Amino acid sequence: MRRGSIALTIAFFFSYVLFIGFAEATPERPRPVKTGILLVAFGTSVPEAQKAYDHFERMVRAAFPETPVRWAYTSSMIRAKLARQGKPLDSMETALARMMDERFTHVAVQSLHVIAGWEFHEMQRNAGAFGAMAGGFDRITVGGPLLASAEDFTKVAQALLNHLPPGRKPKEAVVFMGHGTSHPSNAGYAALMYHLQRRDPGVFMGTVEESPTIEEIRDALVLRKVSRAYLMPFMAVAGDHARNDLAGDGEGSWKNVLARAGIKCTPVLAGAAEYEDIGMIWVEHLKAAVARLDLKP
Numbered sequence: 001m002r003r004g005s006i007a008l009t010i011a012f013f014f015s016y017v018l019f020i021g022f023a024e025a026t027p028e029r030p031r032p033v034k035t036g037i038l039l040v041a042f043g044t045s046v047p048e049a050q051k052a053y054d055h056f057e058r059m060v061r062a063a064f065p066e067t068p069v070r071w072a073y074t075s076s077m078i079r080a081k082l083a084r085q086g087k088p089l090d091s092m093e094t095a096l097a098r099m100m101d102e103r104f105t106h107v108a109v110q111s112l113h114v115i116a117g118w119e120f121h122e123m124q125r126n127a128g129a130f131g132a133m134a135g136g137f138d139r140i141t142v143g144g145p146l147l148a149s150a151e152d153f154t155k156v157a158q159a160l161l162n163h164l165p166p167g168r169k170p171k172e173a174v175v176f177m178g179h180g181t182s183h184p185s186n187a188g189y190a191a192l193m194y195h196l197q198r199r200d201p202g203v204f205m206g207t208v209e210e211s212p213t214i215e216e217i218r219d220a221l222v223l224r225k226v227s228r229a230y231l232m233p234f235m236a237v238a239g240d241h242a243r244n245d246l247a248g249d250g251e252g253s254w255k256n257v258l259a260r261a262g263i264k265c266t267p268v269l270a271g272a273a274e275y276e277d278i279g280m281i282w283v284e285h286l287k288a289a290v291a292r293l294d295l296k297p
């Protein structure tokens with residue numbers, strides 16, 4: 001063996017020993033606790049709809065005045081559109097990577113999803129993946145969607161009933177538009193309608209994508225000889241679906257589907273996150289997620 005290679009072997013040996021030694025001596029470098037909140041929403045590019053997110057953010061900041069609050073939008077289409085307008089927003093994954101780089105140790109993620117559908121589960125899975133990364137967060141938790149427990153159904157039903165149009169007459173109906181999903185949790189919309197109708201038989205809950213469809217609701221309204229209905233979105237923001245699919249002038253809009261059945265419609269465009277009592281349910285879920293961070297007082 002030449003002298004040079006002996007030296008090299010020894011060097012390798014010691015660097016190996018040193019490496020193992022370091023790895024064992026410092027299994028976890030202690031670092032200061034840094035807690036953050038990440039709010040996740042589908043996103044909207046409708047400026048008037050944005051106020052629902054702004055309202056919710058104010059509620060979150062009031063509940064957690066000391067904690068930094070970030071936003072992420074899940075819709076890549078909305079993000080691209082906003083970026084072209086000079087308003088860049090992160091996806092949840094980019095936002096979490098950024099927080100990881102900024103040495104956040106504990107992150108509570110709260111989405112503005114209504115039900116635990118495909119999007120919510122995807123989000124939960126990816127947040128969990130960030131929690132499993134070496135050298136990443138000590139802990140990451142995800143708060144439930146609006147309708148996460150049996151109790152939420154009665155709370156949400158009551159909150160929606162609190163916001164029915166004040167000018168509504170006894171025989172007039174109110175039709176809410178939820179988003180809907182092919183995920184089994186879509187059943188939540190019909191379940192919510194059950195809770196609503198126990199208190200007010202003139203209130204209906206349909207979805208854009210799935211059952212209950214607007215045709216099913218139209219038939220129910222015709223059967224009850226309803227001639228006038230208020231249309232209200234049941235989504236965090238009154239964005240594109242509310243403005244086009246609910247109240248738009250297109251042939252397939254809910255307003256026009258009902259008009260063809262002789263039902264006059266008055267749309268009321270407010271996002272669910274604009275209401276204090278609905279926003280509070282999401283905030284409670286965030287509080288539970290923060291509690292699961294197990295922070296020492």
Ligand code: CO
Pocket residue numbers: 179241
């Ligand atoms: Co949609």
